[in-house]
Each structure stands twice: as structure tokens, then as C-alpha cells.
Amino acid sequence: GNSVTQMEGPVTLSEEAFLTINCTYTATGYPSLFWYVQYPGEGLQLLLKATKADDKGSNKGFEATYRKETTSFHLEKGSVQVSDSAVYFCALNSGGSNYKLTFGKGTLLTVNP
Amino acid sequence: GAGVSQSPSNKVTEKGKDVELRCDPISGHTALYWYRQSLGQGLEFLIYFQGNSAPDKSGLPSDRFSAERTGGSVSTLTIQRTQQEDSAVYLCASRQNGASGRATPIQYFGAGTRLSVL
Numbered sequence: 001g002n003s004v005t006q007m008e009g010p011v012t013l014s015e016e017a018f019l020t021i022n023c024t025y026t027a028t029g030y031p032s033l034f035w036y037v038q039y040p041g042e043g044l045q046l047l048l049k050a051t052k053a054d055d056k057g058s059n060k061g062f063e064a065t066y067r068k069e070t071t072s073f074h075l076e077k078g079s080v081q082v083s084d085s086a087v088y089f090c091a092l093n094s095g096g097s098n099y100k101l102t103f104g105k106g107t108l109l110t111v112n113p
Numbered sequence: 114g115a116g117v118s119q120s121p122s123n124k125v126t127e128k129g130k131d132v133e134l135r136c137d138p139i140s141g142h143t144a145l146y147w148y149r150q151s152l153g154q155g156l157e158f159l160i161y162f163q164g165n166s167a168p169d170k171s172g173l174p175s176d177r178f179s180a181e182r183t184g185g186s187v188s189t190l191t192i193q194r195t196q197q198e199d200s201a202v203y204l205c206a207s208r209q210n211g212a213s214g215r216a217t218p219i220q221y222f223g224a225g226t227r228l229s230v231l
Contacts (some may be wrong), residue, residue, distance in 0.1 A: 036222075041119070044204065044222035090186065098169050099208065100146060101220060105155035108131045 002027045006090045006104035013080055021075040023064075024092035033057075033066050033073040034101070036090050047088070048074075051060040054103050063112045080111045115139075116224035119205050125229045126195055134190045134226045138207030145188050146208070146220060147180060151201035159203075162188060179180050195230045 007022040008009040026033065035057070048057030053068035062077045073090060090104040118137040126132050138145050147159040158172040162182040173179070177195075182188040192199055207218040 043224040044206075046219055046221075049219070098163065099144070099220075100158045100161055100169070101148075101156075101171075102158070103156035
């Protein structure tokens with residue numbers, strides 16, 4: 001079956017530090033890959049996505065590249081801000097008729113000023 | 114509304130009681146999902162509705178859980194005889210189909226209902 005493994009948190013960084021959150025997946029077929037973010041007290045929001053190999057998703061300074069050869073979709077940001085403090089979820093859907101999402105367990109990021 | 118709306122935002126109940134959680138999807142979205150977010154288990158798929166098709170119930174953890182979607186819009190998730198392990202945040206998401214029947218695989222989530230079973 002499908003599965004997503006992302007690095008365990010929590011991750012604590014100082015403002016302007018470089019961020020990497022690792023994500024690897026197992027899936028049949030050709031999944032679409034996503035990063036969702038959950039800010040304190042809010043629902044999940046789509047941060048970025050990639051739908052085929054070698055695609056790079058980007059948004060708000062975050063980037064992730066769909067690497068089929070390593071089955072990875074690592075999230076990166078060059079300079080984090082306090083406002084980036086949130087829980088980050090890597091997810092995939094493998095298409096089919098329902099597009100249901102399979103999520104990683106989430107990584108809590110705290111950015112200190 | 115502009116986004117997916119869920120109610121109540123918080124629900125505290127006693128073990129053994131039934132609860133109903135409500136989801137209002139984004140207007141025009143034909144697909145609706147329920148997920149559960151719990152400590153140690155992360156986010157798990159529960160059930161999926163698409164138009165008038167039979168729902169995909171493959172993620173429901175037990176027969177105490179059921180859901181319906183009336184008129185292709187509002188959905189209610191019902192948990193009967195609640196147990197402490199049902200304590201979690203229940204998230205609803207909706208998705209529209211793209212033009213020419215091609216699905217756009219982006220799900221939009223509500224803020225969730227936090228269920229606490231005492």
C-alpha cells in the first residue's frame with residue numbers, strides 16, 4: 001500500500017536558518033506529492049505540490065522537488081521566519097477514482113527570533 | 114461560504130454517548146473527505162463521497178462510525194457509543210473536478226472538530 005515517511009520532529013531553528021524536512025514515499029503508479037502546513041489553531045493548508053517526476057513545487061519561499069529515483073519530496077527553505085512555525089505534513093495521492101491522501105505523521109517546526 | 118466549514122469546533126462528550134460532526138464543503142465541490150488526526154496515528158483517511166456514487170468507506174475504523182452526505186453538499190460524521198480512543202481532531206476536506214471531467218487533485222480542508230471523550 002501507499003505510505004509516507006517524514007522526519008520526526010520537533011525541529012527548532014533560529015530565524016534566517018536553512019530548513020530541510022525530509023520526506024520519502026512508497027506508492028503504486030505515479031502519485032502526486034504535496035506538502036500541507038497547519039498553523040496553530042488552523043486547518044490544513046496546501047503549501048505546494050508536484051504532479052510528476054522532476055517537477056518542483058514552490059510557494060512562500062518553500063521548495064520541494066519530486067525525485068522518482070529516490071522516491072523523495074524533501075521540503076526546503078533558505079531562510080525561515082518566526083511566522084513559519086507550524087506543523088508540516090508530506091502527503092501523496094496515487095490517483096485512481098478517489099484521490100484520497102496518505103499523510104506522513106507531521107513535523108513540528110518552531111522558529112525562534 | 115468561502116471555505117470548508119466544520120461544526121462544532123470543539124466537542125466534549127462522555128464515553129458511550131453518540132456524537133455528530135458536521136461539514137459544509139466549498140460550494141460546487143463534488144468530492145468530500147473525512148480524515149482523523151490523532152496523536153501517534155497522524156492523519157488517517159476515513160471516508161470519501163463523490164457525487165451520487167457509493168461512498169468509499171474503507172478507512173472507517175469500526176461499525177460505530179458512519180457518515181452521510183445529503184443533497185450532495187453537507188456531510189455528517191456520526192460516532193456511536195464513543196470510546197476514549199475516538200478522541201482526535203476530525204477534518205473534512207472537499208475537492209472539485211476540473212474542466213472536461215478531469216479531477217484537480219487539490220483538497221481544501223476545514224479547521225476541524227476537536228473531539229474529547231471523557
